[in-house]
Amino acid sequence: MARTSQQLTVSGRVEVRRQRLLPVHGEVFVNKGEEVGMNQPVARALLPGPLHPLNVAATLGVSPAELHKAMLVKEGDNLLFEQRIAETTSVLGLLRRHVSSPVDGTVDSISKTTGQVMLRALPRPLEVKAFVPGKVMEVIANVGVELCAEVAQVQGIFGIGGEVFGPLALVAERLGETLYTDRITEAHRGAIVVGSGRVTLAALRRMIELGVRCVVSASASGADLIELVGTTLNPASSGNEDVGLTVVLTEGFGNLSMSEHTFELLSELDGREVSANGTTQIRAGVLRPEIIAPPLDDVGPRFERDETITTGSRVRIIRGEEFGKIGRVQGIPENPRTIASGANALVFEIDLESNGKTATVPRPNVELISQ
């Protein structure tokens, strides 16, 4: 028996529990026991506006201790953009100096020590939607909700961009097909487009032009994504990119084909309303990008999360020349073996389904297929 941490959920019916929380206190709209739709707002808050420090005393040429004489507003006052907040007049009343507010907002503080005035811009509204269609199990007052839902779920390996909603549109005809621009039309505006192989940079740009909300594909060239996002792309922590398109890759970087099981499930979801999120976080609480939809009726046995690999487990190879191949574990040697790189590593012996051969694969390089 060996533990595995490599496992992505691909299931037509799986129970998920999700906390949908505000980053600051706000208002929760829904009640315990209520059923919610994936696109339904459940909570809203006003995020404090950014602070704008101004050294008013220095600008006016007065000492911090004397600043109060020049101030036209006091702590807590509301402000309008370009409203005068302080001024001085010369002895003869000819020369006036003043400082105006660079924002709509409020006066946060006025320092007698430094002469610094902190202005806070107006708060920004933030709405949290359910994302998963299900039942409100718990309301956390002023913060958010915990939802429980049975859903169809496809977790990808990497994505960019945040949460979006729309109808799923399958554009691939067969497995492993490269997604070129010719498959994208006006009809895909607002849709979640699904391919089955690599997506090209030109196709990504075309989708942005047309207003496609999200593309789900097996793979993309890493260099293409850097070209699209810029050098701020961080595969270890993504989701805040603002390129106008959410991207979910199910396999990784390169010219990789989608796993058969994932493609079959996405095909079944064709035409349905789904939610998608590209946010990926590789460490400190792993988050993978995902597609969520109402559950499918006929999915066979219920998905059970099982994180151990034993003899007979069905697994998929996720690195190297045999990437994507599926097989069954037939041996778990206790001691490390020398692998092709020359290193010693703990391995699985796997009977491959594609050719019946036995492959010796380092244990970290496989993922469990649980169905």
Next chain:
Amino acid sequence: MQEGLSVKPEEAKVIAITDCGSTTTKAILIEELDGVFRQTCRGDAPTTVEAPVEDVTRGVVSALEDLSAMSGRRLIDDSGNIIRPSRNGEGVDLYLSTSSAGGGLQMMVAGVVRRISAESAERAALGAGAIVADIVACDDERPLYEQIDRMRRLRPDMVLLAGGVDGGAGVQVVEMAELLAAADPRPRFGKDFRLPVIYAGNRDIREEISDVLKDNCELFTVDNLRPVIDEERLGPARERIHNLFLDHVMRQAPGFGNLVEWTDSPVTPTPSAVGEILDVASQDSGSSLLCVDIGGATTDVFSVVGGSFNRTVSANLGLSYSATNVLIECGIDGISRWLPFAIDSAELSDLVMNKTIRPTTIPDSPKELLVEQALAREALRLSFAQHRAFATGLKGGLTDRNIDGAFTGSADSGGLAPMDLDLIIGSGGVLSHAPNPAQTAAMLIDAFLPEGVTRLAKDSIFMLPHLGVLSELLPEAALSVFEADCLKDLGTCVAPVGKTRPGQPCLEYRLEAHGVPAKQGSLLAGELKVIPLAEGETAALELAPTRKLDVGAGKGKRWSESVRGGSVGVILDGRGRPLVWPGNAVEQMRDWLETLGAMTAEVPS
């Protein structure tokens, strides 16, 4: 357990030490054998600071039980307690621990001028073993509102605020405190816990600082880091960081309250412990050394040169989580130049980026292994460049950067020159577990470009933190294990520096080991040679460089000393500094790796 030890440290014969890392808790057993301390066994278990267990001591007990199983020595009794003192082949006399679990110690530092007070604050925090999440300063290029936003988003364990000289102006320091108060950052652990802020700036404005921060933070005041512009005193701030880490931060983290009670000396942040053992080793041998620990997300570089200690953490340079950052930083060509085969640039970037998104996978072909080692060279090279930029010394007279707490002031190091390094230690999976030690030596030489004569070693199983915490109680025992069990010698690198042309003679050498005929010859510019000299052996090495070249004694000056062997031997590196790739880069790289014995079989052509 810290009060009333069961055995006086100097009488201890059996010692268990754990290092609670982010993912694994590693335990080692140290025993006195025939009057000499040796590391005799190791064990490990997953760290249990995260959900669902949320108690670090569970992982510690598992690691000690693993150690028991490996050593045949019972360490935990039926009640789950560590058996102390040792008796009848059971238990230990001392139990010590370090920790970086739960993300280690995360700090934010703030100062007035980025290159003066903020940099001193950064140095104090790094020296205390912290990860510096951000640095803010009045001359920061970011707009102030962005700095405030960043302060608010960060959830550091504590903040170190510095700035101003004693008796000088203080307005800007108070301004920085006002920004901090406005941002109101919350601590990482403990909902009802106020964020600790250490003030180590101008002592004459402590009252004003207190007025600004007292409502939002738990304020602690220590001596100024820069009491005068040309003097840096890191000791008091560093000591306060340690105490706050133990008394506040660790006690908030799941299970650490118990761990602190279990250990026979204070639990030390892992990087701080590494600094301790390196400092002790440097003082003992009188040598200057560099140690690098390359991980998946970050690369730590430590140096002790001329008695001056420095540590840097390159937060975005690593081989899995940060692999793509390395690629972006150095470019495709930066990586491919280290490969002994041609590779398509798209394939190379895909290989690197796939490692980031599947960080626990390992290379299983020679091609993937060599790509990972090429990436490591660049991550190490960039980390070292950052370290050298940081370790340039103060603009002026006195520094006080010893890690041992004897903060008496010493001459400014004036920076870190590769020629000054006597020993380079490599640590981290890609270096410690390379299939072939020659590959480790090749990575260290190519990344750090040592000059003159430099001993190369690797940390066998990353026990530097364990030895660091041991060195606080038993420095001689720690040093004994450091040399005998921790360091695995790779060999000695000889690299003449100076102007020369390819093919021209660089130096004449003569190497004489006991009982073996002397080996002698000449080294040409551009040439790489290896003379076998086994681990544990020493030999007398005489070098006579040509007129314009230096091997450590000066241009054209003869050099002669005893050098150590290792799993590779004595490496004569005439390639010059910086490295140049004459002709076909792929062929050249293949030739260099073959000469070193670092080439793997079945490498693609």
